[in-house]
Amino acid sequence: MTGAWTGVHVNLSHSGDLAAVAVSAGRAVGVDVQRHPPGTDVLAMSARYFPDAEVAHVAGGADPAERVDRFVDLWARKEACVKAAGGKLAQGMPLAVHGRRLVRDPSGKLGGGPYRVARVPVPAGYRAAVALCGAAAMRLTTRWWDG
Template sequence: MLISLRGLLFCREWLAQQLAFKALEAGGRPRQNSLLPLGFLEPPINAVQLFLYPLRQSEPLKIKDLALCLTPAEREKFARISHKEVQQRAITSRALLRKTLSTQAPLAAREWCFDYGPQGKPRLCDEQFQQTQLHFNLSHSGDWLLLALLKHPSPELQLGVDIERLRMRTAIDTVMRHYFAPFELQQLRDLDDATRREAFFDLWALKESYIKATGKGLAQPLDGFAFDLSSGEACSAERPAEIVAMRRGLLLKPKENTQWQSWLGHMEPGYRLALTLGAPAAINWQLQWHLGQ
């Protein structure tokens, strides 16, 4: 099957006012974006909120404070991770997820409960989803954590995000042959070497976001679907330094009732951010940015 991104637009102009924890909620009032909020603000429906957090090496005291947000089972699980940096990133990622969810609903960070799909995709437990209607997905790469939140009443909605760091040592030709669809291979082979590597990681991030949205993960053959990056139109509007370029468009997936939509962003130095959203009917959604510190 072919997933097309025709009609992609570079959408930048509305980002400038959304950076540095100054994203606006529907209605124009400033959102409370502190990770330690005094309260919460009801998230707008159909607004995909993207939270981008740095995962730098944290001080032991900060890690200890973050661990207080975790459940006893989570603390026990992460304590078994022998690699110190991996352990700290696991604690930080789960704590930031819990804290960010608590900016959206009147629940303490430790009170959130999660269920998991057959391939391990996390989601809110049924009771809390019925109360909050919150969907989420997260990804990390290098020094960054990307978290997406969306309030929508349909439990059928599928949301996936991925962040990828461009790596010069990756043998992209080998990966392409094993995991990319013929249509994507042809797109990449038409490019020069430098541009091909850039486009490879664009496609990889998009494909990862798609299989994370479906919840099937790598159990779903990556060469069984394709993205089309051949079209796109640049905007001349000013853009923030953190986000170099953005594209957004409708995903067309034949022979399936799900309506797929996607978004792709570039962030220096060499990161790709991708989001895929699937629902029984197309959603007129918007993005809201929150950059953590």
Template structure:
């Protein structure tokens, strides 16, 4: 994998019930504790699938047993591979029944998948969180699609930087993709192809161009 390529997989969390035990066994103790704390059954299913799929993808990239991968978290909660199997940057996003996993050879990566929510008061949300110019664009006709597109870009930036979401939401990211923004250093953001009703983006540390390869998992 070259350093200027990021691979992104899209997976469906609606797997058959018999597949879940084999997925659950791949999770580590921390992931199992988090899984057990999830209240709703559908969310527990999505959690298991998202984390098991991530482990299987990364295991295939590194030629490593998925269940032996280990993660460390920075103070803001961003995970990074640690222990015996390292060598790539990984990020995960899930929204509804969909899961996205991004893998980069060396540059810190963030990926985000956002559902377009027609019932959301997107103009009010944009006024609260976005810079004034972006909020005006959302209220002035961009609507729910633009709101979700900008949110996906901002969250992918935050995840690549390992930073806090509130600050990232205030960072301007509008304009034709790709966009290069400053967030304690430069980050380059690309929009991704996403299923109807979703928006997605990926960000890598640094301003240098990169190529995105998108894959369907499974």
């Protein structure tokens, strides 16, 4: 995203019994929360959608539970970037997000960028991430409520 950002930006996500709301003053924001998917072949899914290095990262998990966790973590980070960019999920699957706080889209399919990405702490069985457009640092504050 190029140019100046103004106003308040809000993004929502939910999965299972968990919901996330991201609010940003002045920068486009995306948030994604994912529940660990029971029975999903994460090796096949990552091979279909992710760059080779991330496929290897998922496959390198010590056991099936760790492989699922790695897959879900990457998926949430990619989807948060896509939502911050206002793009389509398929455009974000090739993004290299593993081990990165600053994600760039060399293809230009999402337009603009880069995206500052961070994990969001969530209960076991879930992964979540938030992304902001632009390279400037972000401050992440979480609030929980029992609804």
